Amino acid sequence: MDIIRPQPLTKAAFARFGEVLQTEGADELVINEGMATRFHDLAKVDVAPDAGRPAISIFRAKPRRLPLDIAMFERHPLASQAFYPISGRPWLVVVASDDAGRPGEIHAFLAGGTQGVNYARSVWHHPLLALEDVSDFLVVDRAGDDNLQEFRLDRRCRLEI
Ligand SMILES: NC(=O)N[C@@H](O)C(=O)O
Numbered sequence: 361m362d363i364i365r366p367q368p369l370t371k372a373a374f375a376r377f378g379e380v381l382q383t384e385g386a387d388e389l390v391i392n393e394g395m396a397t398r399f400h401d402l403a404k405v406d407v408a409p410d411a412g413r414p415a416i417s418i419f420r421a422k423p424r425r426l427p428l429d430i431a432m433f434e435r436h437p438l439a440s441q442a443f444y445p446i447s448g449r450p451w452l453v454v455v456a457s458d459d460a461g462r463p464g465e466i467h468a469f470l471a472g473g474t475q476g477v478n479y480a481r482s483v484w485h486h487p488l489l490a491l492e493d494v495s496d497f498l499v500v501d502r503a504g505d506d507n508l509q510e511f512r513l514d515r516r517c518r519l520e521i
Pocket residue numbers: 434441485486487488
């Protein structure tokens with residue numbers, strides 16, 4: 361079984377899969393008469409195809425046990441999907457390139473407790489992977505059908521930290 365190890369989540373390393381949601385390096389705007397800072401326009405919410413409507417949800421995720429077997433990927437052809445950790449714990453992001461309509465090269469990232477991601481439309485990713493304890497995530501994606509596609513890997517791989 362192939363072993364994969366997560367790399368630190370950075371904007372540059374994740375750029376081909378979407379955006380990293382973090383205050384570091386963001387466009388900062390002082391607002392509300394100096395009482396707040398807006399970290400502006402962090403990612404593109406892309407749910408417009410077929411008159412899609414954005415939805416804001418909270419996912420309460422149970423922690424995954426490590427090592428973790430990666431057996432499947434999914435993607436949302438009609439929608440981007442953003443996750444931001446409300447509970448402030450580290451979590452895992454596992455994505456794959458597209459290889460003729462199936463997941464190709466796998467990339468794993470360890471996200472900090474103040475880092476989120478926005479998966480671009482149709483990016484292969486593993487469903488939410490929380491760590492350490494039950495954790496809440498703010499999620500921005502598409503209300504209704506997003507034409508979810510799932511793919512079971514022929515060969516599982518094992519994620520170790
Ligand atoms: N099912 C659901 O909405 N979640 C997945 O899309 C996911 O990426 O976690």
